[in-house]
Amino acid sequence: MTxxxxxxxxxxxxxxxxxxxAAYVPAVRTGSLVFTSGQLPFVGGALAATGKVGAEVSPExxxxxxxxxxxxxxxxxxxxxxxxxxxRVVKVVGFVASADGFTGQPAVVNGASEFLGEVFGDAGAHARSAxxxxxxxxxxxxxxxxxxxxRE
Structure with a gap:
């Protein structure tokens, strides 16, 4: 299965x-690695939400x-x-716009990590920063x- x-x-x-x-490209390949630029939650060309997590946006x-x-x-x-x-997925970096006192960044970034696990299985296991x-x-x-x- 592909x-x-x-x-x-x-x-x-x-x-x-x-x-x-801004002045960047969405992804760059060097050798056998592809690095993506930071991606926002755009859906259909529009930002799906704005605000800080723990204030205007719930952690869920x-x-x-x-x-x-x-x-x-x-x-x-x-x-x-x-x-x-x-x-395989090598690394995920997630940035969370956080309200004062919000410390649940890892749980938020799990949304990305769990999705990649669903798609890639064991090849989706990755290092991560939240x-x-x-x-x-x-x-x-x-x-x-x-x-x-x-893959080469």
Missing amino acids: WTDRLAELGVELPEVAAPV EAKAHARTCALNALAAVHALVGVDSVA VGVAELPLGAPVEVELVVEI
């Missing part, structure tokens, strides 16, 4: 790659947005090299970037 087949089995369709909001909502960010990062990988060339920040671009509640290894 990763494309697995996505279809899960009922997941890769979206169009979100247009960069933010977890769903982290999943969307991971899906958008996979779309960037797919546009560059094709999702079926992914050998970081609380004061603000994210466009007021997004969460941002996720990926590093994936590509």
Whole structure:
């Protein structure tokens, strides 16, 4: 089974790659690694939510947005090299716009990690950072970037 087949089995369709909001590209390959730029929770070209987690955005909502960010990062990988060339997910970095006192960043970023596990199984197990920040671009509640290894 290919990763494309697995996505279809899960009922997941890769979206169009979100247009960069500044001077960067969505993904870059070097050797056998692809690094994505941070992806926001865009759905249909619009930001799905704004606000800080623990205030305007609930942790449960933010977890769903982290999943969307991971899906958008996979779309960037797919546009560059094709999702079926992914050998494994190496690292996930999640940034959570956090209200004062909010410390649940790891649970929020689990939205991305669990989604990648659903898609890639054991090849989706990855190293990870979950970081609380004061603000994210466009007021997004969460941002996720990926590093994936590509089959040669």
